[in-house]
Amino acid sequence: MKLSFDQVHYRYADGSPALEAVSLDLAARRIALLGCNGAGKTTLLLHMNGSLRPTGGRVRIDGADASYDSAGLTSLRQRVALVLQDPDDQLFAATVAEDVSFGPMNLGLDRAAVAARVAEALAEMDIADLARRATHALSFGQRKRVAIAGALSMRPEILVLDEPTAGLDPLAKRNLLATLDGLAMRGVQIVFSTHDADLAYAFADHLVLLHRGRVLASGASAELGGDAATFAAAGLEAPYLPRLIAALTALHPGLADHRLRTREDLLEILAALPSSGTHSQRRRSS
Numbered sequence: 666m667k668l669s670f671d672q673v674h675y676r677y678a679d680g681s682p683a684l685e686a687v688s689l690d691l692a693a694r695r696i697a698l699l700g701c702n703g704a705g706k707t708t709l710l711l712h713m714n715g716s717l718r719p720t721g722g723r724v725r726i727d728g729a730d731a732s733y734d735s736a737g738l739t740s741l742r743q744r745v746a747l748v749l750q751d752p753d754d755q756l757f758a759a760t761v762a763e764d765v766s767f768g769p770m771n772l773g774l775d776r777a778a779v780a781a782r783v784a785e786a787l788a789e790m791d792i793a794d795l796a797r798r799a800t801h802a803l804s805f806g807q808r809k810r811v812a813i814a815g816a817l818s819m820r821p822e823i824l825v826l827d828e829p830t831a832g833l834d835p836l837a838k839r840n841l842l843a844t845l846d847g848l849a850m851r852g853v854q855i856v857f858s859t860h861d862a863d864l865a866y867a868f869a870d871h872l873v874l875l876h877r878g879r880v881l882a883s884g885a886s887a888e889l890g891g892d893a894a895t896f897a898a899a900g901l902e903a904p905y906l907p908r909l910i911a912a913l914t915a916l917h918p919g920l921a922d923h924r925l926r927t928r929e930d931l932l933e934i935l936a937a938l939p940s941s942g943t944h945s946q947r948r949r950s951s
C-alpha cells in the first residue's frame with residue numbers, strides 16, 4: 666500500500682492554516698516527520714487515516730483518491746492505524762484487554778478471532794501480563810504501549826505514530842524503537858513524528874522536514890541527516906551523529922564505508938579500527 670499527498674492544503678475551522686501544498690510519496694519502510702512546534706506534523710499524520718480531510722489537494726491510496734464515505738474510511742482505518750501522542754486521548758475501556766479488543770470487535774470478527782488478535786498485539790508490545798489491568802492504573806509508558814497494541818490489533822499495513830517516544834525514559838524509548846523496528850522488518854510501514862533528530866536519524870530510512878505547514882525537505886536519512894543547513898532552516902537541530910562521523914572520517918577515511926545510525930554503531934566500528942596510538946605514531950614518523 667502506498668499513501669501519497671498531492672498539493673494538500675489544510676485549514677482548521679477557525680481559519681488557521683496548517684498545511685500548504687504538501688506533496689509527498691510515503692514509500693520508505695521507516696519514515697520520520699520532523700518539524701518544530703506548530704510545523705504541521707500532527708495535522709499531516711491525521712490526514713493519513715482520514716481523521717482529517719484536505720481542504721485542498723488530494724490524499725491518494727495506491728494512486729486512487731482516498732474516499733471519505735463511511736466504507737472508504739473504515740477500509741482506510743483498517744490499513745492505516747494511527748497512534749495519538751497522548752494515550753489518554755485513545756484509551757477509554759476499563760481494562761487493557763477490552764481496550765485492545767475494541768478495533769477487532771468493530772470489524773465484526775467472532776470472539777475467538779478477536780481474542781487471537783488481542784493476544785497477538787499484546788505479545789507484540791510485550792505487555793501480555795497487563796491484559797487484565799485497569800487502563801487508568803497504568804504508568805504513562807505502559808498506557809503508550811497499550812495504545813500501540815490497540816492500533817496493531819487492526820493488523821495495519823501502515824502504523825502512524827505521533828511522537829511515540831515523547832515522555833518515555835531512555836530504556837523504554839530504546840525498547841519501543843526495537844519493537845517498531847521488528848514490525849518494520851515484518852513489513853509494516855512505520856511513519857512517526859518527532860522533535861528528536863538523532864532518534865529520527867537512527868531509526869528512519871527517510872526523513873521529511875516540515876516547516877510552517879510546508880515540506881522543506883524530504884530525502885534519505887543518510888543524505889538529509891548530514892544537511893545541517895536545511896535542519897537549521899526548519900528551526901531544528903541537525904542530528905549529531907552525521908556531524909561527528911564527518912569529523913571522524915577525516916581521521917579514519919574507512920568510516921565512510923559504513924552506514925552508522927547510532928552511537929553504539931560508531932563505537933563498535935571505532936573499536937575495530939587501528940588504535941589512535943598507531944595512528945599518531947604513523948603521523949610522527951611521516
Ligand SMILES: Nc1ncnc2c1ncn2[C@@H]1O[C@H](COP(=O)(O)OP(=O)(O)OP(=O)(O)O)[C@@H](O)[C@H]1O
Nearest residue numbers: 677679681682683700701702703704705706707708
Ligand atoms: N484544532 C485546531 N484548531 C485550530 N488550529 C489548529 C488546531 N490544531 C492545530 N492547529 C494549528 O495548526 C498548525 C499546525 O499544528 P500541528 O499540531 O499540526 O503542529 P505540530 O508540528 O504537530 O506541532 P507540535 O510539535 O507542537 O505538536 C499550528 O499553527 C496550530 O496552531
